[in-house]
Amino acid sequence: MSQRQPLTVTVRQIPVTITASTLIAAVVLAWLFWPTWHQLLGISVAGAVAIAAAKVLIYLLSILGHEVAHAVVGRMLGRTVSYIRLTALGGVTGFERVGSKTAPAKARNGQWLVAAAGPLANATFALAWWIIGQVIGTPESVAALIASDVARTAAWLNGALAIFNAIPGLPLDGGQVLVQLVQRRGGRPSTALLTGAWAGRATSVIVLVVLIVPALLADGRPHSLRSVWAILIAMILWQGASEALPYARTLRAVTDLDPSALWKSVEVLPPATSMSEFERIAQQHATAEKLMVVGEPTDPSRWLRLEPQAFQTVPVSARGATQLSAVSVPLSVAVVQLTGLPSPCEHLLETSQCAELIVESVGADSYRGMSGHDLRQWIQSHAAQAR
Numbered sequence: 001m002s003q004r005q006p007l008t009v010t011v012r013q014i015p016v017t018i019t020a021s022t023l024i025a026a027v028v029l030a031w032l033f034w035p036t037w038h039q040l041l042g043i044s045v046a047g048a049v050a051i052a053a054a055k056v057l058i059y060l061l062s063i064l065g066h067e068v069a070h071a072v073v074g075r076m077l078g079r080t081v082s083y084i085r086l087t088a089l090g091g092v093t094g095f096e097r098v099g100s101k102t103a104p105a106k107a108r109n110g111q112w113l114v115a116a117a118g119p120l121a122n123a124t125f126a127l128a129w130w131i132i133g134q135v136i137g138t139p140e141s142v143a144a145l146i147a148s149d150v151a152r153t154a155a156w157l158n159g160a161l162a163i164f165n166a167i168p169g170l171p172l173d174g175g176q177v178l179v180q181l182v183q184r185r186g187g188r189p190s191t192a193l194l195t196g197a198w199a200g201r202a203t204s205v206i207v208l209v210v211l212i213v214p215a216l217l218a219d220g221r222p223h224s225l226r227s228v229w230a231i232l233i234a235m236i237l238w239q240g241a242s243e244a245l246p247y248a249r250t251l252r253a254v255t256d257l258d259p260s261a262l263w264k265s266v267e268v269l270p271p272a273t274s275m276s277e278f279e280r281i282a283q284q285h286a287t288a289e290k291l292m293v294v295g296e297p298t299d300p301s302r303w304l305r306l307e308p309q310a311f312q313t314v315p316v317s318a319r320g321a322t323q324l325s326a327v328s329v330p331l332s333v334a335v336v337q338l339t340g341l342p343s344p345c346e347h348l349l350e351t352s353q354c355a356e357l358i359v360e361s362v363g364a365d366s367y368r369g370m371s372g373h374d375l376r377q378w379i380q381s382h383a384a385q386a387r
């Protein structure tokens with residue numbers, strides 16, 4: 001991650017980042033909250049700001065709790081959490097792609113649970129805060145009044161987060177659940193994604209209508225602050241939903257394609273192989289079109305690839321004494337198991353986004369592979385033809 005992030009802490013090996021936009025959202029929220037207490041009850045500015053800060057902290061903890069719920073359920077299903085990031089409008093939990101070898105089948109089948117965990121966490125927090133509010137009861141002192149107000153705000157915030165995120169349209173969690181459920185009921189991944197994306201677009205229109213039309217009918221003109229919110233939320237939803245469409249269309253285009261022509265055999269050369277030995281082997285294979293990598297056959301995650309420029313800088317006279325590891329760079333390898341999958345291309349499409357080399361085991365320490373670049377080009381050309 002080369003981007004500069006203002007605040008990152010690592011919790012149980014997961015980097016948790018609070019982005020600048022979160023802090024801006026926090027200040028705006030505090031700004032909305034603090035005058036109420038100052039004006040209504042004559043509490044000092046410092047006191048009112050402290051109450052507002054407490055509410056903002058609860059808001060941040062609520063979205064953090066939402067993301068942690070995604071992460072915990074994901075981990076329970078065997079997925080690897082890459083990061084948690086808090087943004088202005090909530091958060092993102094990044095997982096290693098399901099296409100990678102670290103994701104077992106239960107992780108693929110349980111993706112809807114991972115998505116549902118976030119809104120469910122907020123619903124639980126909302127209930128807990130509501131109960132705290134009930135326990136405080138009718139406040140009789142200023143302290144109790146403040147506690148009751150904080151609890152009510154926290155319940156309201158979490159309820160809003162739960163309901164908003166549960167809306168069944170992409171990019172929201174509810175949309176992810178919808179996509180997974182369509183797939184589990186036998187729908188193709190492309191159909192599921194298209195459903196989620198169009199549901200997301202429909203949701204954005206519904207948000208606009210629900211937030212603007214009632215005021216329009218009652219007062220003859222829209223409520224200005226609410227309209228700004230409605231337009232902002234609708235735009236973000238529309239944008240997020242639309243981002244899923246090109247991928248879904250590509251997925252639909254490649255779904256029935258057979259990628260097997262792209263496989264090549266992989267030859268794994270030990271790192272201690274000399275450069276001149278490699279040149280001799282390469283000449284033998286000149287017509288066979290093998291993929292040559294450097295490393296141990298047992299561990300594809302640590303394979304290297306030859307760096308042609310570094311290779312060229314070594315004079316021919318020195319190549320007998322120079323090992324391949326000296327002119328190689330790390331290679332990102334995705335190990336897949338496509339045999340038996342109904343549509344291997346759908347699986348490969350996801351994997352191809354992140355790997356330079358995709359390999360499948362074809363026996364003890366023996367692999368076939370395809371270049372991620374070749375695969376991406378092949379998929380793009382077929383997707384373009386289908387349009």
Ligand SMILES: [Zn+2]
Pocket residue numbers: 066067070118119165173
């Ligand atoms: Zn979520």
